[in-house]
Amino acid sequence: MKIQKEHINKIKDYLWEIPTSFRPQYMNVPARILASETLLDEIMEDRSLAQLVNVASLPGIQGASMVMPDVHEGYGFPIGGVAATSYPKGAISPGGIGYDINCGVRLLLSSLNRETVQESLGVLSRELYNHIPSGMGKGGSILLSSRKMHEVLRNGAEWAVSQGYAKAEDLRFIESNGKLEMADPRLVSERAKQRGKDQLGTIGSGNHFVEVDYIDEIYNTNIATAYGLECGQVVLLIHTGSRGLGHQVATDHIKIIMGAMEKYGINVPDRELACVPFDSEEGQNYFRAMCAAANFAWCNRELISWEARTAWAKVFGSEVDDLHLMYDVAHNIAKLEEHSVEGKSSLMIVHRKGATRAFGPGFPELPEKYLKAGQPVIIPGSMGTCSYVLAGTARSMEITFGSCCHGAGRRLSRTAAKKQVNAPVLKEELRSRGIYVEAGSFKGIAEEAPVAYKDINEVVETVHASGIATKVAKLKPMVVVKG
């Protein structure tokens, strides 16, 4: 099934729709695309839209299946996708969350400015690289006993605080306070726990990174002030997830759910969309295991922050009590949330895969000082390009179930990128532009080259212009640490 332009209707600027009449035999709702004309052309080159149409067939799906402007194809669901299903009988589908459960990003703020750190960048990049293990299969300095693993899976970021690795004030600035109460560690397999036991405080590989940036431009002074952002300020960006543990949770439960579908009479057009009713035994077991893996990921980002703070103190002096958490947002997760479709409000299971939550002003979970501004939305660009901070809006609740894009989004496969990119040359090029790259392998650099990604500016302009989030600040990189 190849989707052509003629199948897509323009609803309004930046919003497109494939109606249910395209595949009436299985689309339960329309499929919607948030994109500029340019990005839509790019999106049509891979299988993203075919996958988006498939998602519209999920049992109990509400409103529309949706993709953000950074969408690209993934396992079953497109990455950059949002699907809300009715609670409690609608589908839960692990493919709608992805293998890297609670992959997410956090932003830490320093009190230093660009000029002050300039001379220390070489030392800083090496200290960060040495303190934060990166790369495929890499372990860290903490080895969790099975008792402690249980505590991490149960308590998330809170565990890091209880062990003295983090400040209690961090917790208020993490989505869901870094802990999903539904987590049940007993539903995480022994094998998943084994894979994860030495992975706290490690970034992994692929698009995961730790980056030092400075704030290049402020677009909205009021919101920037509420978030604590100033022009020229040095900040730290961390992007990673639940590592091998979350991957194993997804693997284990996808297998179980594939085997259970038939007994619930569920038929989906792609086996990678495997799903069961949320309130079924298999659905609950997956969801509770997913929550535990999400907690592991939050604890992981907390431990990486601890390592970064340690490296920071070493370079800038131990008297610097710096790097305060601005916010930590998940972009691969399912959440139970109240949303409104056609004027009727109800509880839904919101699957976000490569999409961040972007709740508007007044949302009670927000820290008090962000209440009027709305939820911070952190959007990393590709390596060496810029990143953005935006704020969620009331509008996002109307069109995207309170969601926004999560990054630049791939446009070339990893294999295609490796063919096109000369990694040592790229590293030199970035260095000549003042960007220090510390990476475990040239392979990683080639796969993450800017040419392999969409234009982050175009993606951010799209979400800003469509009103689902509002631009607050632009970040430019100085140091990139990768696996």
Place this chain on the structure above:
DNA sequence: ATGTTC
């Protein structure tokens, strides 16, 4: 994304 095919 991932001890990149237990």
